Amino acid sequence: METRNITSPIGGPYGSGSGDQKGRQQLLAGVMLADRYTIQEVIGIGGMGSVYRARDMHFPNVVKLVAVKEMINMAPDPLVRQTIVQNFEREANLLATLHHPAIPRIYDYFSHDDRSYLVLEFIQGRDLESVISDADGFLHEDQVISWGIQLCDVLEYLHSHKPDPIIFRDMKPSNVMINQNGDVVLVDFGIAKTFQTGIKGTMIGTEGYSPPEQYRGDATPLADIYALGATLHHALTRRDPRLEPPFTFAERPVRRIHSSVSIELEAVVTAALQYNPTERFQTAGDMKDALMNVARKTGALSKLTSVSLPAQASGGVKPIWDFKCEDEIRGTPTLSGGALYIGCYDNNLYALSAADGKFQWKYPTEGGIVSRPLIYENNVFFCSEDQRLHVIGARTGKLLWTYYTDGRIYSSPRISDGHIFFGSDDQDLHAVNVNSGRAVWRFSADSPIHSTPLIANEMIYFGAENGSFYSLDFRGGLKWRFQAKRAMTSSPIQKGQAIYTASVDSTLYALDANSGFAIWKFRLGKGTISSPAIADDFVFVGAADGFVYCVDARTAKEVWRYKTDNQVSSSPAVYKDSLYIGSVDGSMYCLEYRTGRLRWKFDTGSAITGSPVVFDDIVYFGSTNHHVYALFA
Template sequence: METKHITTPFGGDDKGSGKPRQQLSSGATLVNRYSIQDVIGVGGMGSVYRARDLHFPNVVKLVAVKEMINMAPDPLVRQTIVQNFEREANLLATLNHPSIPRIYDYFSHDDRSYLVLEFIHGKDLETVISDANGFLPEDQVISWAIQLCDVLAYLHSQKPDAIIFRDMKPSNVMINHNGDVMLVDFGIAKTFQTGQKGTMIGTEGYSPPEQYRGEATPLADIYSLGAALHHAITRRDPRLEPPFSFAERPIRRINQNVSVEFEAVVNTALQYNPGDRFPNAEAMKDALMNVARKTGALSKIAAALPAATTGTGIKPLWDFKCEDEIRGTPAVHQGTVYVGCYDNNLYAINAADGKFQWKYPSDGGIVSRPVVHDGNIYFCSEDQRLHVVSARTGKVVWTYYTEGKIYSSPRIADGHIFFGSEDQDLHAVNATSGRAAWKFSTDAPIHSTPLIYNELIYFGTESGSFYALDFRGTLKWRFSAKRSITSSPIIKGQAVY
């Protein structure tokens, strides 16, 4: 292994021998796979390198190689440290969250152990804070805070035991090239600090009081996150201040641009008594979302939040529970989602945060897609009715009765609503009065949603018949397919599909 002798800025010698620690040289190769390019960080336990993965010769795949030096003089202790490292590496390798760098490999060589991780293109939050011209925007800090709460909630929910990060601080938060956060340095190096006097897991200024006593719970991470947010929004480094003195540095006294609501969230996270903090990371995330809602920044923040947390890399921003399955397609209009459910209700849900706004009950399951028109919502139900309700209040405007269940979604054109029913009729209803304009009788139930194009109405039936009508309900032509038609037609060029 090629090395060069350097003395780290943190002092300390290999195995207490007085020899300066050795650092890998550019061009050195680890386990015939990882070619060291340069050093990207130096700490008390070793260095972090940028390296190229040689298993991918046709592309440049960069990885981060975290080095940890085993300085325990006792051979048994050294062996135990390596075993603990391997256990921790295997644990971290099972994590799957978009804000956690992926672990590709780990190995030990002589007195060093190495962890190979996803390389993050970006800057750490501490650098972002120091490089900023003035204070960071509140909505940006809240967006990062929401993401950090999300990843903490993920870690704290691990079974059988919660994973406590223990060292939340700006230098351990990377902001990648997309502007999203990545949580780095999971404290695996702490495994290598066994037996050192004065070692505290965490960082002074960011660590809560109980962590000084050796207590680590999810609430410790809440405090540290609050300290990191205080630093980010005020640019006042807590490591340069007396411990636990945040109350003496009110956020709005330093940065008057911060909302009262956001200051309150940070202050709650920073409570000296753990029981006075948020009970968990999810609660803190909800509080931050409420701040964004009150300050009008929620839509901007929601657009900036990454997709994340499932195995596919997609994370729901929110979810909403109905009382039965959803078979229809939702409609979104002016920040509200309208969706019908098989619990017989049409729901109005805030598109940004998933909060319930109102529901309107019908007497049957709702499969059709709602249509928004002129301040009203139009939808059909298995209760044989077309319902029209106010988009703002959910109050009924009028209803129109047919003689069969309705699975077709309504279409609106020329001041009329067109839809099919199991009563075998295509109905045309005045969109304002709710009175029938006409209906066209077919030979089978109609599940297909009509297509309106060039003043013609196209739809199919369960018997396989396909019709084209004009706006007066006059048949223009008919085509017979061999099987039932349930899908909605489309037009491309001169053809209908």
């Protein structure tokens, strides 16, 4: 049994102790953490605890695996304990802000007694150290070049982190995973550090891979370049630098051990491993360019899969497809059965292929369509400014029936228990039999209804333009009414026993679903017609002051706010750990929903008032520039 993967911090006061075996016991298979993660097996051992493969039991019907990194806090000194926890939280917070294909995503972190846990994306694959040691002979040069380019790319990403560059500080083969696609993923950000010039870092790293200056306490981007050189040297020569005297790479150039490596590649590795930092590549980007040049010469490049760059906030996002309609799109699409349905102010409802944006059919009405289509039993239900509810075949786009109201319709239909519910400018909430197409009842709200009703707890909830908010039973009887100061155009959502909605009176409301009492009110900078969304205990909403707000659902305390450059009328959509929302400034924004940090934005050049729909890692939305877009989430 070899003891790979053991990295203890150099000179740390909390290295491996011998008398603490009980406290360091590994979790056994089958143990459930945080009522959620079932431990399967140990996949690595680190200085502070083990790394486990675990199954996320929040997905009982599929096997979702996660990596759970454990840190056992054994330090007796409270100050040291605190430092350890802070380091752990630093790793968690650092990871949460990073988005790169070669960096595992973080899902969760929590502490339990003296153990803290990070829940990370599980990387199916092997670490580079075992790939090197298990190989029958030398690894192929092209393969090492490909990994080297990918590692430069992720270092370039880390080093260009704002406001301060992140130094990985522990680049070595055992911290590089090769996943099932053969791509690299960096693991163990335990000692990665944001670098502030002029401040000495602590002395951490792994002997053999770390550059001379790191032992003096200097950790800079150039240290990572040296360690990457050492890693590539190890991969090409199969000589473990930890078994060699330190800083002796110059005495054993790559080609002396592995003669078929090209001169060019050896030169790149040698340049990275210069004793004097100023003689190395000065940036990871320079080193990547040098490796790309080698790859072009050796022909390795043609065999490489293109290195995907992380989406940047600066407009690096490219649509998967886009489709142009005849007029503005102000509404929200619906995705069903591989087709995307969206209404347009050219009076048509469009059906597009979700995969490539190909036109399938369009159906003309006599008014603009902002209402979001609803798919029910292979039919599309939607409303139009032509005062009608239209019901058409989802495949054919052929009319089945229409239902007339006495006003324009901006509300979107909802179906429950055989009835269709929607509001109209004729001031009525309409309940229509889904089979017969006849009105079952109408409820007069004394004001136009633009919001989309919420059906929950066998009740119907909706707001009206005079600021009233209603709760009706299924027979159309009023249960309670809440009065806001101005229009309630926002469509309500529900979680537990609370209804969340917002008003043009600049307030986000939490209402008790049973009684209509305001549980809390949160003051927005300006009014809003954006509909809230909820994830975990966070409520999200946009407002006309240009902000996207995140509010704690229990305490009504603001968690974060994000400023766009114009009004936000669009409603947020939450998918995985991101929040998507459009702004009148023309951009679709992707924010980290826990922190409000920008992941990317995509500029359409014209106001986005509709809301995005996210499915299978693709975001769909329309813009007033007449286009429908599909972007990678």
